[in-house]
Amino acid sequence: MPAPKLFHFEKNFEILSFQVDPEGKLRWSALGNLFQEIAWQHADSGNFGQNLFDLGFHWVLSRFHIEVQKLPHWGEVIRMKTAARGIDSLFALREFEMTSLSAEVLARGMSSWLLLDSKSKRPKRPNQFLPGDLFPEVAKGTLLPAKLPVPTETSHTKLFTVQPSDLDMNNHVNNVTYIRWIEDYSHAFGLAFSRLEINFLAEAILHQDVEVTAQNSEAGWILVGRVNNAPIFLARTSG
Amino acid sequence: MPAPKLFHFEKNFEILSFQVDPEGKLRWSALGNLFQEIAWQHADSGNFGQNLFDLGFHWVLSRFHIEVQKLPHWGEVIRMKTAARGIDSLFALREFEMTSLSAEVLARGMSSWLLLDSKSKRPKRPNQFLPGDLFPEVAKGTLLPAKLPVPTETSHTKLFTVQPSDLDMNNHVNNVTYIRWIEDYSHAFGLAFSRLEINFLAEAILHQDVEVTAQNSEAGWILVGRVNNAPIFLARTSG
Numbered sequence: 001m002p003a004p005k006l007f008h009f010e011k012n013f014e015i016l017s018f019q020v021d022p023e024g025k026l027r028w029s030a031l032g033n034l035f036q037e038i039a040w041q042h043a044d045s046g047n048f049g050q051n052l053f054d055l056g057f058h059w060v061l062s063r064f065h066i067e068v069q070k071l072p073h074w075g076e077v078i079r080m081k082t083a084a085r086g087i088d089s090l091f092a093l094r095e096f097e098m099t100s101l102s103a104e105v106l107a108r109g110m111s112s113w114l115l116l117d118s119k120s121k122r123p124k125r126p127n128q129f130l131p132g133d134l135f136p137e138v139a140k141g142t143l144l145p146a147k148l149p150v151p152t153e154t155s156h157t158k159l160f161t162v163q164p165s166d167l168d169m170n171n172h173v174n175n176v177t178y179i180r181w182i183e184d185y186s187h188a189f190g191l192a193f194s195r196l197e198i199n200f201l202a203e204a205i206l207h208q209d210v211e212v213t214a215q216n217s218e219a220g221w222i223l224v225g226r227v228n229n230a231p232i233f234l235a236r237t238s239g
Numbered sequence: 240m241p242a243p244k245l246f247h248f249e250k251n252f253e254i255l256s257f258q259v260d261p262e263g264k265l266r267w268s269a270l271g272n273l274f275q276e277i278a279w280q281h282a283d284s285g286n287f288g289q290n291l292f293d294l295g296f297h298w299v300l301s302r303f304h305i306e307v308q309k310l311p312h313w314g315e316v317i318r319m320k321t322a323a324r325g326i327d328s329l330f331a332l333r334e335f336e337m338t339s340l341s342a343e344v345l346a347r348g349m350s351s352w353l354l355l356d357s358k359s360k361r362p363k364r365p366n367q368f369l370p371g372d373l374f375p376e377v378a379k380g381t382l383l384p385a386k387l388p389v390p391t392e393t394s395h396t397k398l399f400t401v402q403p404s405d406l407d408m409n410n411h412v413n414n415v416t417y418i419r420w421i422e423d424y425s426h427a428f429g430l431a432f433s434r435l436e437i438n439f440l441a442e443a444i445l446h447q448d449v450e451v452t453a454q455n456s457e458a459g460w461i462l463v464g465r466v467n468n469a470p471i472f473l474a475r476t477s478g
Contacts, residue, residue, distance in 0.1 A: 016272070027404065165268060168261065
């Protein structure tokens with residue numbers, strides 16, 4: 001990821017007991033929740049959140065690249081920042097940064113989103129709906145998180161079942177559920193990481209079983225989550 | 240539950256996107272998280288939280304009785320209150336209340352806790368360690384949440400697996416995980432409720448399978464969660 005420019009929106013959060021792991025450090029899933037929260041609040045403040053939903057469209061996270069320098073601990077107050085970073089073809093780009101109150105960078109993220117017609121499920125060109133000053137066209141591929149390869153020879157299989165608590169306000173499995181699966185999967189097999197890339201490929205449905213399996217490579221572990229043998233997400237963990 | 244007296248400790252929280260269900264209302268599990276958070280903060284402020292842990296003891300939730308009048312929605316700011324309510328034999332009692340900022344009662348809870356020696360896992364008499372003004376002896380059974388019956392003929396079986404994300408700072412399956420299982424279980428079978436009673440009987444271990452099943456009765460649904468056929472929790476949902 002290139003060095004971030006100015007951020008458009010920020011808000012402080014206290015790290016609470018239910019957001020931390022047994023070592024008292026912020027969980028990756030809780031980091032994902034804070035990214036999601038600040039994106040919602042920013043979109044709403046700029047009139048391209050709830051009101052686009054009311055017009056019959058919804059945002060779907062397509063790819064996410066997260067790098068953690070240092071996870072904050074229980075009781076710490078951190079600052080979440082986000083900014084629109086323009087449009088690359090059908091993708092709207094959003095960058096995130098989490099810092100300490102003394103401006104130390106704790107984590108960064110770059111995400112790409114598709115704007116879907118809620119009925120047809122087809123993507124719409126986001127530049128028809130978004131403020132052009134926040135979302136100018138950017139050079140193709142410069143900021144877009146990587147497209148990941150499908151792993152060929154995998155091992156370490158683990159099963160997850162979609163629960164009602166995994167559904168968000170769109171009644172879809174929330175993107176953070178995928179991050180939690182990756183975190184739980186990696187913990188179960190002792191695979192620590194500080195960099196996470198995800199490609200969201202297809203929707204999972206309530207009560208479906210998701211089989212996660214992985215392949216080790218020079219660039220890290222490549223994970224694939226499958227429902228009825230069809231990939232629904234790819235991820236790469238490293239660092 | 241009797242009418243609450245004064246509360247010792249309170250704090251406001253904003254309901255965030257990751258705490259709500261598809262209808263935008265606070266989830267029961269997220270309510271449980273806020274109860275847990277305010278209990279921690281109160282115990283720490285009174286020097287019977289982290290410092291008891293450092294002395295080799297830890298609090299274990301034994302029984303919980305929660306009644307919801309109205310669940311707050313995404314973006315609402317609510318006030319969480321808690322107070323110690325004395326000691327009943329080996330149980331330390333703690334009451335909770337969630338109100339709107341205009342003091343409308345949204346939910347209430349009464350909980351009983353055991354103080355365990357972290358090595359021997361045996362309960363200690365809490366009056367040896369707690370401030371007597373906050374924890375006087377109370378008349379036996381007046382505030383203690385009910386002991387629930389083990390259901391005899393059950394149906395509606397559903398399986399949950401303990402994940403790394405279910406562990407809290409004691410490296411134990413957090414009590415809120417049980418609430419989330421009950422919420423997911425009830426949602427899966429269309430069993431809505433506004434009153435929840437839980438008895439926590441035994442610990443679940445990472446990667447264990449927990450089989451939840453239930454029996455309908457005049458007093459509501461009685462749920463039991465079992466690991467290897469041994470009950471680890473009982474719950475009653477009604478209202």
